[in-house]
Amino acid sequence: MEHVRIGMIGGSGLYQMPELTNVEEVHVDTPFGSPSDSFVIGTLENERVAFLPRHGRGHRLTPTEVPFRANIYAMKLLGVERILSASAVGSLQERYAPLDMVIPDQFFDRTRGRVRESTFFGEGIVAHVSFAHPVCGALGDVLEYHWDDKPAGGEVGARSRDLLRNTGSRYGL
Numbered sequence: 001m002e003h004v005r006i007g008m009i010g011g012s013g014l015y016q017m018p019e020l021t022n023v024e025e026v027h028v029d030t031p032f033g034s035p036s037d038s039f040v041i042g043t044l045e046n047e048r049v050a051f052l053p054r055h056g057r058g059h060r061l062t063p064t065e066v067p068f069r070a071n072i073y074a075m076k077l078l079g080v081e082r083i084l085s086a087s088a089v090g091s092l093q094e095r096y097a098p099l100d101m102v103i104p105d106q107f108f109d110r111t112r113g114r115v116r117e118s119t120f121f122g123e124g125i126v127a128h129v130s131f132a133h134p135v136c137g138a139l140g141d142v143l144e145y146h147w148d149d150k151p152a153g154g155e156v157g158a159r160s161r162d163l164l165r166n167t168g169s170r171y172g173l
Helices: 068-077 137-145
Strands: 006-010 021-026 039-044 047-053 082-085 102-110 158-166
Touching: 047 068, 082 137, 102 137
Parallel strands: 006 047, 006 082, 102 158
Antiparallel strands: 021 039, 039 047
16 A cells, blocks of 8 residues: 555545546555545645545535544555644634634534544553644644645634534534
8 A cells, every 4th residue: 555644634615636646546444444435645746645535525424424533544554644634614703704724723522422433442452642732733834834825715814723523513612
């Protein structure tokens, strides 16, 4: 299997990357089942990247059906060291509009119902993993440095923000 250092996970609205060249499709099996779709591995600005549509091509998986453990495990099997993940999410702050880029540095996961699937550990595998710094600061620095290269329509976003995740399509605490 080809070694790829950068992984990209597309969210709602980002199902393919036409900028990729030298493209091949790769299916990866994991102990957690199949990922959301086959990976599209290609070259983007002289770097080999693995692209995966989070909801599968055609948006066939709901957010609660996304096999996130299989997706991340498959990335690791491909040799991925850094993952960029685009998400179409809302904000509780009016200053952030669609297409604005925000780089979170902390997560608050308030989802329920998938407790058993919330870890790679268990069933005899015990680990204590710190979640104090869940986001790669170096990768955030690279993204911030390239904010001037933003997509058409988006504004320069914000750094060091918190991402709150709830169950279902609602806002609030």
